[in-house]
Each structure stands twice: as structure tokens, then as C-alpha cells.
Amino acid sequence: MKQTRSLFRRFLKGHFLFIFFPSLVLIFFFASFGVSINEEDLNINTLHQFYITLLLLGFIIVAFVVMSGLFFVRLRKRLTRLQEVMSFSANHNTFPTPIAVQTDRMDEIDQLGSSFNWMIQQLEDSRKREYEEELLRHRLIANLSHDLRTPLTILRGHITKLNKESMSLEAQNSLSEMNHTITRIGDLMDDLLSYTLLTSGKYPFDPTPTDIGRLVRASVAAWYPAFEEKEIQFDVDLPTEKTFYWEVDPTWMTRVLDNLFQNILRHAAEGKYANIVVDVEKEQIIVADRGPGMDHSSYERGAGIGLSASNYMLKKMKLKADFISTENGTKVAIGRA
Template identity: 90%
Template sequence: MIQQLEDSRERAYEEELLRHRLIVNLSHDLRTPLTILRGHVTKLNKESMSLEGQNSLTEINHTITRVGDLMDDLLTYTLLTSGKHPFGPVSTDIGRLVRASVAAWYPVFEEKEIQLDVDLPADETFYWEADPTWMTRVLDNLFQNIIRHAAEGKYANIVVDLETEQIIVADRGPGMDNSSYERGAGIGLSTSNYMLKKMKLKADFTSNENGTRVAIGRA
């Protein structure tokens, strides 16, 4: 009986390793055809064509980018859950980290004509024992979801709340119950939640048809 349990655990472990290996290999293998497709789109963009044709090329280009992003998210999640993604928690100045992330994303929000409403105190802050790279990735995911799924709301509210020691990110998009949001944000949100849990943090989501609010704080 004990031997059977050990054999079962070993098979499960080997199957998990195989799944991870297949995902990593698939992510790498798909990059070449995506690169080729993007090259053809670039060539076609130089040709004379109708407005409808140009719109179709733009949509194809966006889809290629989206598939690439999904592959990145899937690969990151696979590496995380297999313990192969570097993790180095240190005492992290959260105010400074959020300000740096917002500054990096500001041109993207500006390009999409999204009004930024920020409250990021410069003179005071708080600290979490967190991996700065992982925290930046979590914020990148939240900001990216606003760009992808809530840009029509033309608004983003980003707050570092000193009193509650939380990071708050809100938008005026269609809400997470919207099917396109659910389909597009799944892997990225799973990755972010895994990272936050590892850092003893959590994300509380409030969402309806008027927008989504995410509050990140200690678990």
C-alpha cells in the first residue's frame, strides 16, 4: 500500500514536470510564427489599401501582440508554480515603487487618452517585505488590464493609501463580469494572485458595470 502511494506520487510529479516542459517548449515554438506574421503585417502596411484593409491589419497586429502577451503570462505562471522564477523579498518602499510604475506607464495612458487621477504621497510611505520585481509585475498586470479592457472608461485612479497601507487601482470600464475581461485577464490575474500570496499580500476586487477597484494590502 505504501509503495503504491509512493508510485502514485512519483507519477503525478513526473506528469506535472512534463506539463511544465510542454508549456515552456510550446511558448518558445510559437514565437517564430508570430514573428513571421508580424513581419508580413509590417510589409502589408507599406502597401496601398482601403481603409477597411488598414483596419483589418491593425486588428491582426493587435491580436499578434495579445497572443504574445498571453504566452508570456502562461510561461511566467508555469515558471512560478514550478519554483523556477527568482524570488527575493526585501523591505520595499511601496510609495516609491508605485510612483516609478506609474511614471513608466504614463505615456501609454496618455496615448490612450485615459485620465490619470493619482494620489501618490512623496514625503511619506510604508514598507512591505516584498520582491520589487514581482510587485512591479503585479502593477504592470493591473495597468495592462485597464489598457486592454477598460480603456473606454477613459479613467484610472491610482492611490497609495498611507492610513490603510494599501495600493488602490480603479477604472471605469465594463467590469470584470464582462466576458472579454474574464477571457483576457485570467492568466495574468492568476499570476498576480500567486505572487501576492507568496509575498503574504492579497488583492481584493470590487467590480460592476461601472468599473473595477482593486485594493492590494497585507493578507
């Protein structure tokens, strides 16, 4: 940016014009006036010149102090206004607002304010681009999740037809594995779509005081047949006389529990054990299994998106999930953040 006027140059020019230049003119004037005076009045003239010199020096000092004080007061006021705009956005966690700049003078302070406004404009443009890219990514994921269901449905239909044909045991096992893989891909697409809706704020969130004991009992009852089908031992400790309440969305909390139970069926069914506890004293929900642990490849292939969505929902509800996973099983404790 081209500098049109210098603040400090004006400061020096003002001091010279209004302090030193008039003083020098007066000194030369009185010096010449003193030469033309008679010798009889030499002593009186010398005394007068001494007083006038003191007066001029006093005027110079006072004028210098006053003009310097006014300059630095105005300078401090302008810098303070700029600092207040910057600190307000930092203290209140808001986006900074542009400051007024006088384009007719454009001194160093105005150039600083103009640079600050330019930075704000760049940040606004960057935020708009980020928002548009986020919308595009969410729309793309939603469209892909929807479009991929059609070929998966077609594949499942062909597998159903092939199952009706006579074939070897090895071929039947291959078709069963293909059907299982299609189901798993569909579940991953559902998790991805749910996570996209969550992060874009399109998933309804309605927190309300919720009886956690009753909510967990209802969720366990809904999943019990699935665990029984897999011959998984269901060990539950759900007090009926005591309970506690959390300010959560019941639908979101049910989704979190569904994800944990589904992960047991997908990745820890070989352990044949599931433990669900509602600890009223600690206000915790504990879900444990005896599977191979989260470091096992089965977890790495399928549980990432679902757990990310669950963690996002828990964080939104001011809760957290602590995972303890070993080769002998995984334990998840959900409590207040």
C-alpha cells in the same frame, strides 16, 4: 495477504496450555490420590483437597490476570507505535515513514502495519507520477510558448509588407486588427510562460523590506506615457512624506502592478480614467478604473492567466487582492493577507 499466525489464537492457546491444562492435570492427580487413601484419613484428606483446590483456583486467577495483562500491554505498545507514526506525519505535515514489520510472524498487527506501508508506497508512487507529469506539463508549455513565437513573427512580417501596399480602408482595418490580435496572443503567451515559471519555482523570489510608496511611484511613472497615449485621465494619490514597508520581492510587486495597469489599457481604456492610491493608514494599494467591469467579455478573453499569476505572487508574498467590479468600473485593493 495470507495470514500465517493469529495473535488472538496464540493468546487463547497460551492461556489453555499454561493455565487450564496444568490445573486440570493437577486436579485429576489429586482426585485419584484421594481415592487411594484410608477411611481414617478421610477428614484430613478432604481438608487437604479443599486447600489444594483453593490454591489451584488462586493460581489460575493470578496466572490469567498476569498473562492477560502482559498480552494487552504488548498489544497496546504495538498499536501505540503504529498510531505515533500516523499522527506524527499529520501533526508535522510531513510524508509518513514506513514502520518495521516482522515478516516471520505476520499476525493481525503486522498485517495492519504491512498494509500501512503498502499505502505509503502507493502514495509515494502517486506523488512521483504527479511530479513527473507537472514537469512534463511545464516543459510542454515552455516549448510551445517558444515555438509559437516564430510563426507569429512571420505573420507580423507579412502584415508589415501588406501595409506598404495600396489597399482599401477596410483591408487596412483588417490588417490592423490582425496585428493587434498577434500582439495579444504574444502577451498571453508571455503570461502563460511566466505563470508556468512561477508555479514550478523557477522564478527568482527574493523578499526584502520595500518602500511601497516609492515602488508605486516608480511604476506609475513608467506607465504614464502609455496612459497618456490612450488619453486616459491619470488620477494619483501618492504621499511623498509618509510611507510603509512590506516584506516583498520588488520585482514581483512591480509585475503585479504592471499586470493591473496593463489590464486597464487592454480592457478599460474606454473609461478614460485610472485612479492609483497609496493608503498609508490602511497600508493598501488601490487601483481603480471606469471600464465595463470584469464580467465583460474582454476580461474573460485575456485577463485570466495574468491575474492568476498576480494572485500567486501576492499569496507568496503574504498579500491579497480584493476585487470590486461593476458595470461602472473595477477597483482592486492590495493589502496584507
